[in-house]
Each structure stands twice: as structure tokens, then as C-alpha cells.
Amino acid sequence: MRRPFVPFLFLSVAVAAVLAAACSRPSTPPDILLVTIDTLRADHCSAYGYPIETTPVLAALAAAGTRYSTAYAVSATTAPSHASLMAGSSFRTLGVFKNGQRLPPQAVTVAEVLSASGYATAAFVSSFPVRSRFGFAQGFEFFEDKFTIQNSSVGRRSAPVAHDRFAGSTFAKLQAWLGQRRDTRPLFVWVHFVDPHFPYRAPEKFAARWPAGVAPDVRKYDAEVHYADKQLGRVIEAFDKHAGGGGALVIVTSDHGEGLGDHGWLSHGINLYEEAVRVPLVMRWSGRVDAGKVVTEPVSLIDVAPTILEAARVTQAPPSFEGLSLLGKLDPDRAIFMQRRAYQGKELQDTDVRGEMTALVRGGAKYILAPEENRREFYQLPSDPHEAHNLLAPPAPARDVAAQHGDAQHGDAQPPAQSPAVAAARRHDEELAAWREAHPESAGDDAPLDKEDVRALRSLGYVD
Numbered sequence: 001m002r003r004p005f006v007p008f009l010f011l012s013v014a015v016a017a018v019l020a021a022a023c024s025r026p027s028t029p030p031d032i033l034l035v036t037i038d039t040l041r042a043d044h045c046s047a048y049g050y051p052i053e054t055t056p057v058l059a060a061l062a063a064a065g066t067r068y069s070t071a072y073a074v075s076a077t078t079a080p081s082h083a084s085l086m087a088g089s090s091f092r093t094l095g096v097f098k099n100g101q102r103l104p105p106q107a108v109t110v111a112e113v114l115s116a117s118g119y120a121t122a123a124f125v126s127s128f129p130v131r132s133r134f135g136f137a138q139g140f141e142f143f144e145d146k147f148t149i150q151n152s153s154v155g156r157r158s159a160p161v162a163h164d165r166f167a168g169s170t171f172a173k174l175q176a177w178l179g180q181r182r183d184t185r186p187l188f189v190w191v192h193f194v195d196p197h198f199p200y201r202a203p204e205k206f207a208a209r210w211p212a213g214v215a216p217d218v219r220k221y222d223a224e225v226h227y228a229d230k231q232l233g234r235v236i237e238a239f240d241k242h243a244g245g246g247g248a249l250v251i252v253t254s255d256h257g258e259g260l261g262d263h264g265w266l267s268h269g270i271n272l273y274e275e276a277v278r279v280p281l282v283m284r285w286s287g288r289v290d291a292g293k294v295v296t297e298p299v300s301l302i303d304v305a306p307t308i309l310e311a312a313r314v315t316q317a318p319p320s321f322e323g324l325s326l327l328g329k330l331d332p333d334r335a336i337f338m339q340r341r342a343y344q345g346k347e348l349q350d351t352d353v354r355g356e357m358t359a360l361v362r363g364g365a366k367y368i369l370a371p372e373e374n375r376r377e378f379y380q381l382p383s384d385p386h387e388a389h390n391l392l393a394p395p396a397p398a399r400d401v402a403a404q405h406g407d408a409q410h411g412d413a414q415p416p417a418q419s420p421a422v423a424a425a426r427r428h429d430e431e432l433a434a435w436r437e438a439h440p441e442s443a444g445d446d447a448p449l450d451k452e453d454v455r456a457l458r459s460l461g462y463v464d
């Protein structure tokens, strides 16, 4: 049962105390650039070992900084994931479960804390679900989310109205803004690209030169990734030129991955398999984070906000922040939690999508639970990185039929009694229950949606 929105009622006093402490520090904190490349799954980045060179810029950034090899989104949906990233906490407590819901004004975002700590703040976003009307402008003095049909992959020319924009257009807005800036305050900029998101419409020169022999959808997706990476290079170059002088903290990540058919789904949002939730996370901060280092401890997007605050010398994060600073010591056995929103019951791609799905990863073991879909799945990721062998499902010839549809992991059969996987699953059931209890759901804040808004959500693949 959802509870009224309460976690932030007492935060204003606490945040004021945090900010007073932050503002009293004498030296200048670093300029900070945060880039989220929407729908970028880690294993399709050459910076993460993908055999086609999709992300040379991200690889160069990783060589100059630190790459987190085991980073997870909290959700596989844009708005909840970005809400968790910006507010440093579970979207359950924020009440943002799906696109079209608002990040509530009571939430404390990293941009708000930085702004109150003396930072200039600006954001340049590229897609409908993270527009200012959905609460994502909180804490930003300047927020650029005006899309034009000429620079959009999703929209209606007859209206005309656009629901997203190409990364090159978003970069141009950033470049113009940086060029005219005369502010001497430290700077926090968030840039959001959406290009790898469906529909895959990379500019022709990228799509045309992409290797043949790769499945068409994958080829188009990879071309989008390559295009976004190219624009990422322009963003970092412009930021280093106009702010930070190469000493800025730069963080690049994504809000979720993309199915590409790996478990029967082309897109994202429906499940919590690795391709949907494993994201790249790279941090460059010259002289402060190790160059060329690969961190294998599992981390979550809720860790980004406290990392930024520590870098900005905000000595105490808001009490609503749940993550850990990546600048501190990390625990290899930490549990990372994920969740999919609850569905009332929906037939999608011949599959009944119903109820809530949660998952946790600990020490390389991954457990996925969706009770209303009768799914319990347990994987050992080091030996089974593609989650092909559900250790809670006994081998059964009849399942070959389901396997042909990429759907072999549905946990509707009884697992072998007394197996280690069953014992582990029982423990993870308890952990998930404790996590749910510790993070009570807040009521979602549905923004009023008109016909065009519904069209926008549908055009991006989000249908209720």
C-alpha cells in the first residue's frame, strides 16, 4: 500500500544546516559535468569491451579517469532512473514510478544542494520524460528543454511538435550557453542525450558506415551509440575549454540499457536483466581519481549524487540520500537493489506483464522476483553473464519451446529442493522484503497529460 509523501517533510531544516556547513569552506570547489546518455547498455560500449568501436570518447575518458565495471541503474525506465540519480534515493520513496510522473518538489536534488552551496547550475536535456514540467529542473538556474521538429527524431511535422532532439542540437545549445557565460561561480552542468533510445535514427553518415553482418536493429542501435559518443567528445571539449580547464569533475553514465532481443525484448522498462540495468559509469577528475583504474565493486546510480556533493565539498549529504560516495571505500559484497514499476496486468509481446518486479545483486549473484508473474530467477553472473541459466528452474525438455522465444527463465517450475540456489533465493526474499519495508512507496504525482503528451509517451514506446 502506498503511503502519503512524507520522507521530505523535515528536510528543509536539515538541508539548511548542510548548506551552512558547505558555504563556510574557503577554497573553490571544482566545476562538475554530469552526462547521461539515455538507453546506453554497458556491454555495447567499446569502453566496456564491446568488439566494435562504439565509444572511443568514453574509452579515452576512462583512460584518463576511473571506470566502474559493475554499475547499475535503479530502474530500466527514464524518469524513475533519472529521479533516483538526481535525488540520490530510490524512486519508491520519491514516488516516480513511470514516465509522465513528476519528481515531487519536496525531493532534494543534487542540483538544489549545489545551487544553494554557491554553484551556478545549468541543464540541457533531450527527451520528453525529463522536461522541466516533470520536476527535473529543480535546482537548475538554467534549463534547456525546447525541442524543434527540425532536430528531432520523434514528433509530428503537421503540428509541428517535437518530443526529443538529437545530441548535436543539444550540444549546440550547451556550446552557445558556455560561450556567453561570464559567471565566476563554480559550475554544475547536466547534459542528457537520448539518441540510443528507440527509434534508432542516427544521422545518415553514422548509420551508413556501420559494419554489415550485425543484426539490423543492433547495427542501428550501435550507430546511435557511436553518434552519441561523438557528441560526448564535443561536450567534454567545450566544457574543458570554458570551465574547469581540464580539472573539472566529469561523470558519464546512463539511465538504463536496452534489450535488443537478448531476453525476447527489444526495448527496456519491462525487465531487470543485465542488458536493461547494467550501465556505463566513468569518472574523470584529474589528480583526484586514479587514471586508467577499473573499479569492480558494484555501484548504483544513487551513488552519483553523494559523489558529486563530496567533490563539491558539501560535508554532509541530505538525509534523503541513500547512496555512497564513489570517492570513498566501496564494499564488494554490497547489495544493489533494482525495481520495475507495478503493472495492473498487460499483454506485451505475447507476455503477461503483471505486478511489481524487484531484483538484487550481491557478490556476483543476482536474484529477480516478480511474484504476480510467477517468476523467481537466480543467476551467478561471473559464470553466466547473459543470465541464460536460471538456477531456480529445473531442466525440462518442454522449456525448449519457450527458449526459442528468448523466454526460458520464467520461474514457473519448481526448483530443485535443497539446492544452494533455493537457499540463496530464500535469503534474498528476506533482503528484498526488508528493503521494501525500509523504502516505503510514496504516492506518485501524475502530471496532467494532454493528448500530445500521450502521443509523446507512445511515440517513445511507453504505453499504459
Ligand SMILES: [Zn+2]
Residues within 6 Å of the ligand: 038, 039, 077, 078, 079, 197, 255, 256
Ligand atoms: Zn531512458
